Amino acid sequence: MANQKIKSVKKKKLGSYPHTMVVFSITLALFVIGLFGLLLIYAGKLSDIVKEGIEMQVYLDRDLTEAQLAKLEKTFAAKPYVAQKHETPQVRFISKEEGAKAFLNESGEDFLTFLGENPLRDAYVLQIDADHSDSLQLANIRTDLEKTSGVFEVQYVASLIESINSNMKKASIVLLLFTVIMLVVVIILINNTIKLALFSQRFLIRSMQLVGATSYFIQRPFLNRAAWQGIMSGIIASVFLFLLTQYAYHQVEELKLLQDEEQTYILMIALVVIGCIIGFLSSYRAVRKYLRMSLDELY
Known part of the structure; x- marks a missing residue:
């Protein structure tokens, strides 16, 4: 009989509450946040790809020499607003002959036959x-x-660019709004999960108070456990997020164009930090609540 009592006391340690349930709940919440974070990253990357597709046609004066054309190309390449790809300025030359060929291929009409000359201009x-x-x-x-x-x-096509910028801005705002809402929901969910888990510890907390334990001594195991649970949940959520992205890239290769490894790794680190902070603060609030309760309120 005495041995059974000793075993039951040992089982219920300060700060010991359902571990798997809490980690699962926090992991699921952080995973959802991670998904919305990925959507934001992909939306930003897509926006950059669309914007980098914006081109300006620079039509030149007639009868420019090769030296003048080369000088113009260097001038354009040095402009800070010209896109760089692999450290190469994205400037290309289209001669008036190439322009005439392109027009013929697209329209099927040869304007040279009835005009007698090429009215097009060389362009960059x-x-x-x-x-x-x-x-x-x-x-x-x-x-x-x-x-x-x-x-x-x-x-350049000003109306198209204005439409692209407007639509991209609206999409980013909507995604950001949903992410903020989800973050608030996740904070509430994690907070309620930890409060529910600590509910079973309320009498043990009161017992520790009665034997003279300080608030710091009582809170420490709960806070340490909650912080580690948050970190573990963040790591698990990040792993699942990584596996999901790899599976998505394998199924839809075009998604790799939206891949941003640096921001994705930052997001995964953020999930670990968010899990740790929210877990710590939620546990801190819950324990303080039970420390301040009267004995009647515990029932």
């Missing part, structure tokens, strides 16, 4: 960097290019 096509893709900056870029000696005219 500049790919604009994503950081310079809003409407005001593009208008300033156009003005800057038109001031360049040897440039006849600069064109």
